[in-house]
């Protein structure tokens with residue numbers, strides 16, 4: 012019997028945790044118990060940036076991959092400015108994972124589960140009816156270089172707040188706005204302190220959970236196929252659950268006085284295209300011209 | 316010979332602690348500057364949060380050997396207090412051996428991490444500073460600490476049991 | 484190996500190592516290592532340790548630790564700390580004024596310092612020799628100061644409340660405000676302990692102090708800086724000028740200015756404060772790393788998860804859950820110190836308390852009081868050793884422990900009060916909202 016340790020940053024109450032449990036059940040069923048998946052939630056095995064080291068060092072067998080320099084193209088494209096056609100999300104994720112497969116293999120990793128949906132990454136403000144494209148000097152929490160560039164382009168000032176201090180900063184008004192995943196935002200109880208959301212849908216987001224390639228190659232052909240199939244099935248199972256979870260969280264927040272402002276499709280497209288153009292040199296530099304072209308073609312085909 | 320080696324390591328311990336102290340002053344000043352830039356000038360410093368957090372790593376370990384020199388590690392002394400000089404010496408040797416094992420293991424881990432971080436890339440997702448810059452001083456601090464424990468152990472082993480009589 | 488074998492084995496080894504006098508950080512690491520090697524082998528265990536060493540300390544919020552320690556050391560090494568103590572008792576013609584003054588000074592210092600160890604160290608360093616000289620009983624003097632130091636974590640700012648807020652996503656601003664009333668009640672209870680002690684054993688407290696009272700100007704100089712620093716910390720967090728960690732940085736800078744400006748701090752004193760901070764960091768650096776490694780081994784064997792499942796299976800009423808959790812922390816607090824305890828156990832315990840329907844601000848205060856008890860209970864009671872250390876061998880550890888007992892009892896009384904009257908903690912933050 013083989014045990015696969017799956018490490019995730021989501022906690023037990025997050026719907027994504029159910030997705031990983033489902034994955035574990037499917038693996039057990041499809042391999043007749045030969046492969047067992049143990050899920051470690053809440054970053055208990057390693058910190059946010061340490062996915063590559065943890066999997067290569069054997070501390071976990073499957074972990075989320077951060078924007079690590081050893082995965083250069085993945086680093087600048089796993090969060091990408093575009094309006095995703097959500098009806099094709101699963102296929103898009105699979106095609107994207109196939110594109111970064113070679114880069115991952117060079118490091119000793121293999122993409123397994125696609126996660127952190129494009130449905131999720133959004134914006135919140137202290138005040139009602141904030142205009143995302145005219146931030147007027149607002150201080151907005153950023154999660155990395157791409158988001159910082161967006162905030163600056165729209166006239167805001169990006170602020171880095173340590174993840175553990177996001178709640179405290181939002182609550183006390185250290186920042187005026189926050190960029191973050193809806194599921195995490197809801198789990199962190201942020202709706203109560205920064206209740207006004209701008210639902211813009213500006214990102215392709217896919218934090219891929221990769222498996223140690225040696226460990227995967229060590230499985231029998233039948234078990235390999237079973238693990239891959241289980242991963243795909245758990246993605247399909249989770250997608251509607253996850254979207255329902257996000258929608259319910261938002262609806263609950265609205266009931267308690269929160270507001271949700273949508274951005275008109277045409278405006279959304281214009282904002283995203285301008286940012287993507289600015290991001291192009293980064294992508295070309297990290298992926299190389301050929302690969303960058305493939306990634307952009309994939310995104311163009313699956314955008315709205 | 317042993318005495319002068321111990322003396323040398325202890326001087327090194329003080330220097331490392333001094334480096335850590337300088338880091339704390341830098342962190343304090345940088346954080347205050349960051350608050351000023353954001354709150355007063357509305358022009359936030361994009362590096363302060365990540366940079367000061369990264370600097371905390373070496374600062375957390377640079378005081379290790381100094382704390383040993385200053386005997387600043389809290390411990391429970393009921394058992395050693397109840398023993399005679401011979402027993403106290405034996406216990407001291409045992410404790411130093413365990414400290415050597417722990418310190419040595421962490422030192423190897425830190426040394427290994429420093430080498431690996433040579434090609435493992437950036438210290439964080441936001442700051443692309445090389446990670447070994449932060450691991451290396453931590454590894455140095457742990458190695459000096461381990462050396463310090465080893466020398467203390469040698470000193471204890473070569474001292475007569477009478478030196479372990481309870482004071483007073 | 485079953486999870487309970489691991490749980491019991493780890494705790495047993497830890498107690499053994501602590502018992503033979505191995506310093507606590509090494510005891511935590513040495514207890515974890517055999518289990519780590521057993522499950523992971525050498526090279527993976529090495530990587531796990533690397534991830535933990537790095538992961539613990541690349542953490543912005545932990546910056547508050549050296550900054551608050553530094554701030555406390557600056558106050559202790561300038562005349563601000565000693566002045567505060569002198570002002571609080573000199574010339575006050577009440578029997579036991581030096582003891583009451585110690586409590587008041589600890590409370591005042593607690594309003595700027597977030598660590599109970601630094602609290603005992605700073606005020607104890609001035610007050611203990613003076614109380615001994617005045618003829619106070621060793622047990623009373625050391626008990627007052629060891630317990631008084633813990634006021635630093637109940638009266639804001641507080642490292643324990645800060646970490647609690649971060650682990651549980653509870654407003655640190657509200658937690659700090661919630662600690663104020665219980666902190667003052669505890670000050671009162673400590674005074675009652677001293678009063679009753681004096682009535683029961685009149686020989687333990689000397690006669691009335693006949694020296695002159697401080698002048699108004701002296702009072703302003705001694706209390707002003709402390710008041711200002713405390714105000715800056717509380718206001719900057721509460722009004723959103725700074726995050727709690729940033730507030731610690733700004734307050735440390737302000738303390739440097741005040742310590743040099745009105746506290747007569749010398750360059751030598753400044754250097755000493757920095758080196759003392761590094762000495763404490765040298766200990767905490769390894770302590771937290773080892774504590775997290777210990778917690779990692781527990782998690783790898785799924786001890787917390789199994790424990791939680793077992794606990795939930797009993798389907799206990801909320802007050803039974805609360806009673807068990809408090810008892811758990813008082814017992815565990817004998818063997819672990821608060822910072823590692825918070826990071827190892829709180830992530831598992833707080834969802835249980837939330838599910839049982841307790842207010843998380845309120846529970847934060849109850850939790851903090853159990854952490855105050857933890858630093859006073861043997862065998863691992865940091866404040867006990869701090870006070871014994873200050874006495875330079877003139878007070879036995881047994882006397883310090885003995886002296887703390889009535890103060891621990893008063894903390895238990897405070898917990899009872901909080902359960903009977905939750906508004907003690909929740910009223911002030913609710914009013915200010």
Ligand code: NA
Pocket residue numbers: 592593594595596597598634635636637638639640641
């Ligand atoms: Na305090």
Ligand code: NA
Pocket residue numbers: 816817818819856857858859860861862863864865
């Ligand atoms: Na204790």
